[in-house]
Amino acid sequence: MQKLKLKSYYKVLGFQGSDQLAQRLKELGIQINESLYIQTKIPLGGPYVVRFKNAHIALRKDELECLKLQATE
Amino acid sequence: MSETTSHRVIAFLGSPNSGKTTLFNWITGNRFKTVNYPGATVDYFVGTSHKGYEHMIHVADTPGTYSLIPFSPEEEVTYKLLFENKSNHDISKNIVVVVDATQLSRHLVLVRQAQAAGFNVTIALTMIDLLKEDNLNVDLLKLSELTGCEVYPIDGQLGGGVNELIDGLNKANGNSESFTPSLKNLKHDFASEAQEISELCLKQKSTGQLLKSVQNTETWDHFLLHPIFGLALFAAIMTGLFTSIFWLATPFMDALDSYASGLAGWSFVQLGEGLFADFISNGIIASFGAVIVFVPQIFILFVGIGLLEDSGYLARAASLIDRPLSMVGLNGRSFVPILSGFACAVPAMMAARTIGSKKERWITLFIIPFMTCSARLPVYALLLSFLFFGSKAILPGIVLAIIYIGSLIIGGISAAILNRILKDEKPSAFMLELPLYRKPKFKVVLLNALSKTYGYIKRAGPIIFVLSVFIWLGTNFPNYEETDATVKVQSSYLGQAGHAIEPLFEPMGVDWRVGVGLLSAFAAREVFVSTLAIIFNITDGSEEQITTSLIKNMQTASFPNGELIFTPVTVIGLILFFMFALQCISTTGVAIKEMKSVKFALYQLVAMNVAAYFITVIFVQSCYLLGFH
Numbered sequence: 001m002q003k004l005k006l007k008s009y010y011k012v013l014g015f016q017g018s019d020q021l022a023q024r025l026k027e028l029g030i031q032i033n034e035s036l037y038i039q040t041k042i043p044l045g046g047p048y049v050v051r052f053k054n055a056h057i058a059l060r061k062d063e064l065e066c067l068k069l070q071a072t073e
Numbered sequence: 074m075s076e077t078t079s080h081r082v083i084a085f086l087g088s089p090n091s092g093k094t095t096l097f098n099w100i101t102g103n104r105f106k107t108v109n110y111p112g113a114t115v116d117y118f119v120g121t122s123h124k125g126y127e128h129m130i131h132v133a134d135t136p137g138t139y140s141l142i143p144f145s146p147e148e149e150v151t152y153k154l155l156f157e158n159k160s161n162h163d164i165s166k167n168i169v170v171v172v173d174a175t176q177l178s179r180h181l182v183l184v185r186q187a188q189a190a191g192f193n194v195t196i197a198l199t200m201i202d203l204l205k206e207d208n209l210n211v212d213l214l215k216l217s218e219l220t221g222c223e224v225y226p227i228d229g230q231l232g233g234g235v236n237e238l239i240d241g242l243n244k245a246n247g248n249s250e251s252f253t254p255s256l257k258n259l260k261h262d263f264a265s266e267a268q269e270i271s272e273l274c275l276k277q278k279s280t281g282q283l284l285k286s287v288q289n290t291e292t293w294d295h296f297l298l299h300p301i302f303g304l305a306l307f308a309a310i311m312t313g314l315f316t317s318i319f320w321l322a323t324p325f326m327d328a329l330d331s332y333a334s335g336l337a338g339w340s341f342v343q344l345g346e347g348l349f350a351d352f353i354s355n356g357i358i359a360s361f362g363a364v365i366v367f368v369p370q371i372f373i374l375f376v377g378i379g380l381l382e383d384s385g386y387l388a389r390a391a392s393l394i395d396r397p398l399s400m401v402g403l404n405g406r407s408f409v410p411i412l413s414g415f416a417c418a419v420p421a422m423m424a425a426r427t428i429g430s431k432k433e434r435w436i437t438l439f440i441i442p443f444m445t446c447s448a449r450l451p452v453y454a455l456l457l458s459f460l461f462f463g464s465k466a467i468l469p470g471i472v473l474a475i476i477y478i479g480s481l482i483i484g485g486i487s488a489a490i491l492n493r494i495l496k497d498e499k500p501s502a503f504m505l506e507l508p509l510y511r512k513p514k515f516k517v518v519l520l521n522a523l524s525k526t527y528g529y530i531k532r533a534g535p536i537i538f539v540l541s542v543f544i545w546l547g548t549n550f551p552n553y554e555e556t557d558a559t560v561k562v563q564s565s566y567l568g569q570a571g572h573a574i575e576p577l578f579e580p581m582g583v584d585w586r587v588g589v590g591l592l593s594a595f596a597a598r599e600v601f602v603s604t605l606a607i608i609f610n611i612t613d614g615s616e617e618q619i620t621t622s623l624i625k626n627m628q629t630a631s632f633p634n635g636e637l638i639f640t641p642v643t644v645i646g647l648i649l650f651f652m653f654a655l656q657c658i659s660t661t662g663v664a665i666k667e668m669k670s671v672k673f674a675l676y677q678l679v680a681m682n683v684a685a686y687f688i689t690v691i692f693v694q695s696c697y698l699l700g701f702h
């Protein structure tokens with residue numbers, strides 16, 4: 001897993017892993033080149049909270065791993 | 074209102090929290106709850122436009138869905154309605170996609186997908202007020218041109234634009250022919266197209282207001298999702314919610330209690346103290362009074378959950394608890410169903426439709442009836458009032474808190490066991506949209522709580538009434554004129570039947586009368602209280618005692634050998650029984666429907682009740698062996 005920094009911006013380079021999860025991420029509105037802000041991580045190994053297009057979504061590490069991300073800032 | 078030009082039902086689709094139910098309510102004049110929690114609607118509802126509008130159209134509110142390719146059972150509801158159409162409704166080719174203007178690029182994905190399936194899409198654009206606060210506006214003509222849809226701006230708060238939408242839909246629906254949607258092109262990636270359209274339609278420069286609301290939410294999240302502070306606050310909020318059920322409700326409960334017993338006594342005298350007076354006061358009023366007393370607690374619980382939902386916190390709470398729940402085979406999405414289970418298992422089981430994995434749903438549905446639902450409250454409140462008679466109100470409050478936590482622990486242990494036994498056929502996932510925080514709308518929350526409390530009374534009322542009549546008749550006849558109360562009851566129909574089943578209840582330390590109460594509780598748990606109220610009024614009460622409460626009667630109730638029936642040991646045993654037992658016909662009915670499996674419901678029914686019986690018997694008999702009574 002790529003090491004993700006909290007309170008940082010990432011660019012979505014592509015989708016990987018489970019097709020079903022990738023499809024759902026696309027339907028949620030995430031697309032290639034999307035700017036994704038990793039806001040925080042829920043305590044005790046809980047999900048990440050990410051923001052894109054002014055929406056906040058909580059998703060587990062496994063789901064986040066379906067996105068190829070590149071740090072932008 | 075003009076007659077409808079078509080009986081076809083127009084489905085309203087949209088992502089969770091986009092404002093579908095709010096719009097549906099404006100159209101139909103309904104008061105279905107609309108709250109700030111994604112996934113609040115888990116079934117579809119069909120309605121007709123309100124008389125006040127010029128045209129009559131038939132509309133269906135559907136559960137929120139991001140896509141027409143379903144990911145969870147609640148999304149399947151929408152899928153089945155549109156593609157399989159097994160309902161009795163003739164679904165129109167014209168559908169409405171409700172689009173949140175602040176999420177234009179994301180919500181247009183569904184518009185494109187619906188068009189790809191062959192639907193004639195009309196866009197209802199909501200949340201424009203929020204966009205306007207940011208000095209932004211959507212170019213409606215451009216949006217219509219680029220999407221090929223009719224676009225109607227809707228003011229979700231005041232109902233503006235609804236009339237125009239109904240007119241437009243009425244016109245379009247008049248020409249609609251029957252058609253079969255296509256599943257072929259649904260997997261196409263519509264996100265970039267949606268993004269492009271959105272950029273072209275949102276022209277003005279943002280003042281940053283929307284971003285400010287987003288940042289405000291993130292500042293709140295910084296505290297509310299903080300590793301220490303966030304978890305402590307979560308625990309505090311949950312404790313606050315459940316303790317308020319007691320300290321806030323007590324004065325109202327006391328007032329209702331004295332009113333109900335006063336009314337029973339008064340009506341007995343007013344009605345001439347004969348058979349009919351006895352039936353009305355000792356049968357009907359006493360049994361209703363015993364249950365009505367607990368309505369304030371139920372109302373407060375509904376208000377508490379409503380406030381959490383509407384503030385936007387509930388979705389965070391579900392995320393906070395995702396990890397601990399996933400350790401026992403559950404999901405963060407199980408949180409809201411489990412929490413609702415503290416009010417009533419029926420809507421709670423339906424709320425579990427938002428869980429995608431079948432195994433996680435299975436486990437969630439299985440453990441929901443362990444939660445201390447509002448129907449158990451009257452029972453616990455009665456048993457605890459007996460245990461702590463005359464002592465400070467805080468003591469029963471603390472024990473009740475332990476019962477609540479205990480039900481969670483029992484649910485957790487059962488979930489962990491089931492997690493080991495059951496196999497997974499689909500990996501678990503957790504993706505939950507977190508709405509922006511906002512000040513809860515108290516009026517809406519109160520109205521919702523009132524309508525749910527009313528629903529509770531409406532559901533429980535007829536069952537209590539029918540059983541009360543049977544139990545009163547059963548304990549008073551055939552020897553109503555008999556002056557010796559013991560002989561009268563022993564020889565009554567219910568007394569004879571009760572004696573036949575007494576051996577089953579003896580190991581629990583109780584007599585046939587409590588046994589009858591326990592059996593009647595299978596209709597609805599709270600009936601236990603009303604049944605005891607009738608049986609003990611007759612067997613242990615004289616006419617002078619009509620106004621004395623059920624507790625007083627319980628304190629003196631005894632076996633034929635003079636030993637008291639209700640002792641700390643037997644009362645704790647009864648509490649344990651109610652903690653484990655599944656005694657609700659409606660819950661079993663919903664379990665069959667939700668899991669589409671009679672086997673599941675039977676497993677649940679047998680497992681919980683067998684466990685309840687043996688745990689109670691083991692507890693009571695062990696206490697006796699150790700010399701406690």
Ligand SMILES: Nc1nc2c(ncn2[C@@H]2O[C@H](COP(=O)(O)OP(=O)(O)OP(=O)(O)O)[C@@H](O)[C@H]2O)c(=O)[nH]1
Pocket residue numbers: 087088089090091092093094095096106107108109110111112113114115135136137138199200201202203227228229230
């Ligand atoms: N400011 C504003 N709020 C709105 C508008 N329309 C709806 N809301 C609020 O948005 C929240 C979500 O609305 P709902 O109607 O429950 O949304 P839904 O699409 O039915 O949600 P699900 O049941 O999750 O599918 C509620 O709190 C509404 O009061 C609007 O036009 N403006």
